[in-house]
Amino acid sequence: MTVPFFQVQPGVWTATAMIAAIVLSSTAGEVLTAAAMKSLGDLDKIRAHSGVKGAIRAVLTCPLFFAGVFFLALAFFALLFALNHLNLSLVAPASASLTLVTNAIAGKIFLKENVDRRRWAAAAFVCVGVYLLAH
């Protein structure tokens, strides 16, 4: 049986910095990726017209996509690092909930999405729901 190593839990500010790193890099990555995919158009239509290879080529020749992937990779390693020091029950709900809110704000500002009252309400409900579910 593998015995997990005993780890000292980091302080509040260190934990906050770890979660903030995940949230900010993840938001930047998701907004850039969304912008890249919007610039390409419907991938299903591209695949129907040019096949799977054509759809993959369209994605891989978009510079915005690579900028998004860079930040998503950063978020991934920030998550691995945080999971190594903090409990999943803290990292998962905190980062998932906060990312929903920051994405709604970033979507409105940078992607000019129509974040109406319905979407704000959905983001708030899901944010609190994810927190309660994983807490």
Added chain:
Amino acid sequence: MSKHTLTPRQYLILGLVAVCAPLGDTCLSRGMTHMPAISLVAPGALIAAVFTPWISIGIALLIGFFASYLTALSWADLTFVLPATAFGNVIVALLSRFWLHEQISLARWAGILLITVGVGFIAQGPSLTERPAPQPETEEVETR
């Protein structure tokens, strides 16, 4: 498709996004909690972690998530896709209750209810922001 309603195939893709992400995260968590503490001084250990079995399975699931996620973002808004796919957390919680027979506290049931209501809110609305069609570039012709 002025209201940008989704086809069954598009709902299937959103479902894949919803299921692959929480399952992938769970595998990553299981892998990372059984590893010794990793310091920022030796970040190479993070790279080595990628090749352990649980992390590899987690990454495979997250690749499936990413492919579906990219497809979803090509026909729906980010602020539509993200809350909609949070429904995966509810699926995992219900699986743990009825398949693994884990106890779900009142707070967790409240969380399930809130996420379901939130997803219901956005599912009723359009999936994509309406944008005015780009105007063709024409020279201004003055009518006299």
